[in-house]
Amino acid sequence: MRKPLIAGNWKMNLNHLEAIALVQKLAFALNDKDFDKVEVAVLPPFTDLRSVQTLVDGDKLRIVYGGQDLSKQDAGAYTGEISGAMLAKLGCTFVTIGHSERRQYHHEDDEVVNAKVRAAYRHSLTPILCVGEDLPVRQAGGQVAHCVSQLDGGLREISEEQAKSIVVAYEPVWAIGTGEVATPQDAQEVCSALRARLAELYTSEVAAGIRILYGGSVKSDNIAGIMAQPDIDGALVGGASIDAGEYVKICRFGEMSA
Numbered sequence: 001m002r003k004p005l006i007a008g009n010w011k012m013n014l015n016h017l018e019a020i021a022l023v024q025k026l027a028f029a030l031n032d033k034d035f036d037k038v039e040v041a042v043l044p045p046f047t048d049l050r051s052v053q054t055l056v057d058g059d060k061l062r063i064v065y066g067g068q069d070l071s072k073q074d075a076g077a078y079t080g081e082i083s084g085a086m087l088a089k090l091g092c093t094f095v096t097i098g099h100s101e102r103r104q105y106h107h108e109d110d111e112v113v114n115a116k117v118r119a120a121y122r123h124s125l126t127p128i129l130c131v132g133e134d135l136p137v138r139q140a141g142g143q144v145a146h147c148v149s150q151l152d153g154g155l156r157e158i159s160e161e162q163a164k165s166i167v168v169a170y171e172p173v174w175a176i177g178t179g180e181v182a183t184p185q186d187a188q189e190v191c192s193a194l195r196a197r198l199a200e201l202y203t204s205e206v207a208a209g210i211r212i213l214y215g216g217s218v219k220s221d222n223i224a225g226i227m228a229q230p231d232i233d234g235a236l237v238g239g240a241s242i243d244a245g246e247y248v249k250i251c252r253f254g255e256m257s258a
């Protein structure tokens, strides 16, 4: 049984004081019943993580958190980089890897993504491995092949034991921050192909246990339809995750109508 995961990628938004305010609002609104049904994560900028950790630890919150990226190196002369060890020390559970904005603006290819996935495992972090096609690929009907190939690249030399805990996020690039949400059926088509590929790479049991998220203009008014799909186990939410009211509604997707 896969527990749904709603992860809020704040991207480059909110300073550490605003981060505290947002997490406090989420903690106030969400209760144990919510957390029993869904795992709720926030992925703040690095500069907010210590504040979020202090709040989560101090108030024993059930919200989990993680980084938006990490270095493929573990330590050393890599100016500006943040290591997996640093994220682990801050109590991070997750780390997003291969987000399309990293692939696009920082030219991260599958080799870099794979090195980062391996770095995450070295420090017991759970990677949220992002894949997704851009508009020309979608228009040419190549979305499944493209995403499966990114999955293969990201998981190179990742063992079955490691793969059991991975989270995969399907984020069509054309749906990110555009208001253009993929239809639930479009999202399901790719997510089911990703699960089938995971079964080929590992075993059907392993694939059946891996959570696959959808991301791209997820809001409270479209989450229910997305979550109704058999191979979608949650959402990677961008813009709507920095609005406490909206994010709480998304976390309560079961109360929204499809």
Ligand SMILES: O=C[C@H](O)COP(=O)(O)O
Pocket: 009, 099, 171, 175, 176, 177, 178, 179, 215, 216, 217, 218, 236, 237, 238, 239, 240
């Ligand atoms: O990581 C989150 C995705 O990029 C989706 O962002 P969005 O919800 O603002 O479209």
